[in-house]
Amino acid sequence: MKNLIIAPSVLACDFLNIGSEVQMLNESSADWIHIDVMDGVFVPNISFGIPIIKYINKHTLKPLDVHLMIVQPERYIKDFKNVGANILTVHIEASTHLHSTLQAIKQEGMKAGVAINPHTAVELLEPTLEETDLVCIMSVNPGFGGQAFIEGTYRKVEKLKSMIVKAGLDTKIEIDGGVTSKNARKLIHCGADVLVAGSFVFKTDDPTKTIADLKKI
Secondary structure: OOOOEEEEEHHHOOHHHHHHHHHHHHHOOOOOEEEEEEEOOOOOOEOOOHHHHHHHHHOOOOOEEEEEEOOOHHHHHHHHHHOOOOEEEEEHHHOOOHHHHHHHHHHOOOEEEEEEOOOOOHHHHHHHHHHOOEEEEEOOOOOOOOOOOOOOHHHHHHHHHHHHHHOOOOOEEEEEOOOOHHHHHHHHHHOOOEEEEOHHHHOOOOHHHHHHHHHHO
């Protein structure tokens, strides 16, 4: 049976009470904590950066899954390592020298991830797939939480899973955006290994139960 990984996105948490939100995740069955870093250039929004990640790392033992939605992400690889990132994901659309960037992430002892936007074909990942520990398929347009799931994501997951199996790799497939209990089962069936859930978790009356219910799927 597949060991499904649930990675709640703190982009959707109550920023005024981020400490208690992190503690809730500590006590939940969540596997990772997903952190979206936005620069207002690559995506039309600005979120949080290095100081917040350092704080979260100080107060949790859960792996930090850091998703960089920024231009020239290679400038900050060491900085994110130093504040506790366990998985560092960069966008293929923002990385001119993706292969060397992935190698640099691995050299710092982190898992290396590549994210792709909804309009980007998964076939473009083939040249760097062997260097990639995780592929984050964006199932909404990046920048804002709470968006509706893009149905074409299922086909992308199936194509990518086929590429991974054919290459004999163990690369994980992560889905980020619009994940709910309604589409989780189909995503898993198509080949997803990691589900990022933001609004679906944090906007419910009982986030801990919502996470547990996703894990049961």
